[in-house]
Amino acid sequence: MLEIKNLSARVEGNDILKGINLSVKAGEVHAIMGPNGSGKSTLSKVIAGHPSYEVTGGTITYEVNRRPADLLAMEPDVRAKEGVFLGFQYPVEIPGVSNLDFLRESFNEVCAHQGLDRMDEEAFRQFARQKLALLDMDERFLDRDVNAGFSGGEKKKNEILQMAILNPRLALLDETDSGLDIDALRIVAKGVNALRSKHNAIILVTHYQRLLELIVPDHVHVLAGGRIIKSGDRTLAQELEKRGYDWLLEKT
Amino acid sequence: MKAEEKLKEDYKYGFVTDIETEAFPKGLSEDIVRLISSKKNEPEWLTEFRLKAYRQWQKMSHPEWQAVDFPKVDFQAISYYSVPKTKKKVGNLDEVDPDLLETFEKLGIPLTEQKRLMGVAVDAVFDSVSVGTTHQADLEKVGVIFCSISEAVHKHPELVRKYLGTVVPAADNYYAALNAAVFSDGSFVYIPPGVRCPLDLSTYFRINAKESGQFERTLIVADKGSYVNYLEGCTAPQRDENQLHAAIVELITLDDAEIKYSTVQNWWAGDKSGRGGIYNFVTKRGHCVGKNSKISWTQVEAGSAITWKYPSCVLLGENSVGQFYSVALTNHHMQADTGTKMIHVGKNTRSTIISKGISAEKSLNVYRGLVKIMPSATGARNYSQCDSMLIGDACGAHTFPTIDVKNDSAVVEHEATTSKISADQIFYLRSRGYTQEKAVSLIVNGFCKDVFKTLPLEFSVEAVKLIEMKLENSVG
Numbered sequence: 249m250l251e252i253k254n255l256s257a258r259v260e261g262n263d264i265l266k267g268i269n270l271s272v273k274a275g276e277v278h279a280i281m282g283p284n285g286s287g288k289s290t291l292s293k294v295i296a297g298h299p300s301y302e303v304t305g306g307t308i309t310y311e312v313n314r315r316p317a318d319l320l321a322m323e324p325d326v327r328a329k330e331g332v333f334l335g336f337q338y339p340v341e342i343p344g345v346s347n348l349d350f351l352r353e354s355f356n357e358v359c360a361h362q363g364l365d366r367m368d369e370e371a372f373r374q375f376a377r378q379k380l381a382l383l384d385m386d387e388r389f390l391d392r393d394v395n396a397g398f399s400g401g402e403k404k405k406n407e408i409l410q411m412a413i414l415n416p417r418l419a420l421l422d423e424t425d426s427g428l429d430i431d432a433l434r435i436v437a438k439g440v441n442a443l444r445s446k447h448n449a450i451i452l453v454t455h456y457q458r459l460l461e462l463i464v465p466d467h468v469h470v471l472a473g474g475r476i477i478k479s480g481d482r483t484l485a486q487e488l489e490k491r492g493y494d495w496l497l498e499k500t
Numbered sequence: 501m502k503a504e505e506k507l508k509e510d511y512k513y514g515f516v517t518d519i520e521t522e523a524f525p526k527g528l529s530e531d532i533v534r535l536i537s538s539k540k541n542e543p544e545w546l547t548e549f550r551l552k553a554y555r556q557w558q559k560m561s562h563p564e565w566q567a568v569d570f571p572k573v574d575f576q577a578i579s580y581y582s583v584p585k586t587k588k589k590v591g592n593l594d595e596v597d598p599d600l601l602e603t604f605e606k607l608g609i610p611l612t613e614q615k616r617l618m619g620v621a622v623d624a625v626f627d628s629v630s631v632g633t634t635h636q637a638d639l640e641k642v643g644v645i646f647c648s649i650s651e652a653v654h655k656h657p658e659l660v661r662k663y664l665g666t667v668v669p670a671a672d673n674y675y676a677a678l679n680a681a682v683f684s685d686g687s688f689v690y691i692p693p694g695v696r697c698p699l700d701l702s703t704y705f706r707i708n709a710k711e712s713g714q715f716e717r718t719l720i721v722a723d724k725g726s727y728v729n730y731l732e733g734c735t736a737p738q739r740d741e742n743q744l745h746a747a748i749v750e751l752i753t754l755d756d757a758e759i760k761y762s763t764v765q766n767w768w769a770g771d772k773s774g775r776g777g778i779y780n781f782v783t784k785r786g787h788c789v790g791k792n793s794k795i796s797w798t799q800v801e802a803g804s805a806i807t808w809k810y811p812s813c814v815l816l817g818e819n820s821v822g823q824f825y826s827v828a829l830t831n832h833h834m835q836a837d838t839g840t841k842m843i844h845v846g847k848n849t850r851s852t853i854i855s856k857g858i859s860a861e862k863s864l865n866v867y868r869g870l871v872k873i874m875p876s877a878t879g880a881r882n883y884s885q886c887d888s889m890l891i892g893d894a895c896g897a898h899t900f901p902t903i904d905v906k907n908d909s910a911v912v913e914h915e916a917t918t919s920k921i922s923a924d925q926i927f928y929l930r931s932r933g934y935t936q937e938k939a940v941s942l943i944v945n946g947f948c949k950d951v952f953k954t955l956p957l958e959f960s961v962e963a964v965k966l967i968e969m970k971l972e973n974s975v976g
Contacts, residue, residue, distance in 0.1 A: 296931050300923060324930040333931075340928040344946025350932075353942070357933035393946070410932065 755790030774833030777805025
């Protein structure tokens with residue numbers, strides 16, 4: 249579904265990614281771990297198409313209608329419409345815009361792109377309610393302004409709600425677990441596990457093993473210095489939890 | 501699409517109606533003032549009113565404190581009276597020149613019996629005259645007077661004479677004096693005691709003629725316990741020259757009365773290089789004369805090369821309320837110096853100011869406001885919130901609030917913010933499927949929400965569309 253080859257990228261003149269190779273198939277969950285500043289967030293932003301990040305080499309191929317397509321050639325909103333979702337590490341506030349209106353327009357844009365009917369306000373509210381219930385979230389979320397005045401945990405939960413509503417084929421979650429208490433963490437895990445299917449793929453960017461106890465990954469990668477320095481299965485995450493990153497960094 | 505066509509689409513009101521007009525020679529003199537008055541068959545007191553104002557104006561000099569910058573207006577290069585030629589005096593709207601009816605229909609303001617807007621009575625002002633007012637009969641049934649001010653001068657002289665110039669006297673300012681001397685038409689509204697006006701009233705101003713100015717005057721009187729919702733819209737053709745629009749609006753509320761006055765201003769703003777556009781220099785003011793009365797101004801200022809106006813409230817009656825809600829959007833080379841004055845005179849008077857300024861490209865957007873609490877205004881309260889949003893690096897936003905409190909019991913609050921649409925905000929929305937333009941318009945609409953929600957529904961939909969259209973392609 250996603251094929252990253254020799255990807256390098258820079259931001260504000262600093263080279264961050266220095267040749268990433270990663271292959272993700274439908275149905276898989278990948279965890280990307282690594283020390284601070286290793287390029288984890290950059291990788292997810294480049295996949296989603298943040299304009300401040302300049303791709304200096306390599307390719308990203310993403311399957312659209314069962315055919316490989318050049319993801320880097322797509323505008324960020326087109327990527328979203330084709331099923332790429334980025335759960336932000338720092339979700340942005342949009343004052344004066346209700347979560348419901350924001351989500352409905354987003355949902356409808358994606359539907360329209362995929363040739364599906366748009367949903368009217370009432371139908372969408374019903375649909376959103378089901379998703380909220382699934383995530384044990386308060387319905388009042390819908391009537392609040394997008395992330396404005398939300399606590400850190402609420403913002404992250406809101407990202408998961410958006411993911412549940414947009415039902416992406418490829419979900420990238422950028423440190424969605426950081427700063428969450430155990431209850432919020434369970435909600436995040438619930439949302440991600442509900443999305444898991446043989447058609448969808450998930451990439452979790454995380455610092456901590458604790459999320460991976462709730463969402464069991466198929467593959468774990470360690471990113472350091474802009475490269476993936478080690479890949480393995482879930483046991484790699486457990487090993488990292490015990491030993492930290494230093495033993496890996498020393499080897500390279 | 502060719503660039504030219506695209507530009508036309510950006511401002512779909514930019515067309516010119518090809519209609520024969522009768523216009524005065526350019527220039528201003530006492531003779532011209534007398535001529536306007538005699539053309540309109542005015543009573544002597546009104547001719548005197550004009551002449552006094554004209555003499556006043558001659559003694560005044562052009563103000564220089566404003567932040568907006570423009571070349572000196574040549575008052576001798578303007579024609580002060582331009583009316584479409586009609587074959588005969590029209591008695592009813594269905595007999596109005598078809599070209600004029602078509603013009604207003606193209607502007608979305610159908611005037612004929614079959615097509616006129618539901619629930620809204622419209623007075624249509626074309627250049628210097630009102631061409632017709634809809635729904636007059638329905639309004640007369642409840643005693644509401646809604647007609648052109650020229651008509652009111654003849655049919656209701658006692659009311660016009662009693663109130664004209666009492667809120668904005670000719671000597672108030674340079675352009676108020678000019679308007680008082682040469683005003684050609686405008687709307688007059690009187691709501692009798694205890695009547696809640698059954699229809700929204702609306703005036704649509706259209707400038708068509710070249711090298712003419714529009715100087716209209718609106719007077720609205722809400723008698724005791726009455727209510728009216730009044731809407732104002734404005735457009736003009738695309739022309740390379742600047743044109744002057746110097747209007748006056750006077751509002752009066754007696755005991756327990758309320759006037760809600762909403763404007764969506766979309767005068768031609770000039771092209772992207774700053775050529776042409778309307779100079780919108782307007783004095784709007786309301787007197788809350790009666791106790792418990794209320795005046796509420798809502799404005800969406802999205803057009804004009806220069807917008808220079810401060811819709812204000814003088815809160816005379818005890819417990820009276822003044823409100824000002826404003827969105828001012830400037831783009832390209834547009835300039836705006838706008839805001840409000842809330843003058844608290846009566847006890848326990850309250851005012852609210854919500855101002856949202858959005859500047860893009862090379863434009864300048866200024867909020868200027870005065871909150872004045874007089875010694876008599878015990879228990880007065882004001883809340884002001886002035887927010888500016890910048891789009892791009894070349895624009896400017898300034899806020900000049902003045903607070904003058906002469907009574908210790910008053911509570912005055914002022915909040916101000918300046919924000920910029922950030923790349924991260926845009927990216928966040930784009931990653932949720934919003935195009936660049938939709939992302940910007942969502943953020944801007946959210947920013948303006950507190951003002952838009954005070955507009956009547958149709959106006960609010962129009963305002964959202966207008967802001968979207970004005971910002972198209974302006975965010976790189």
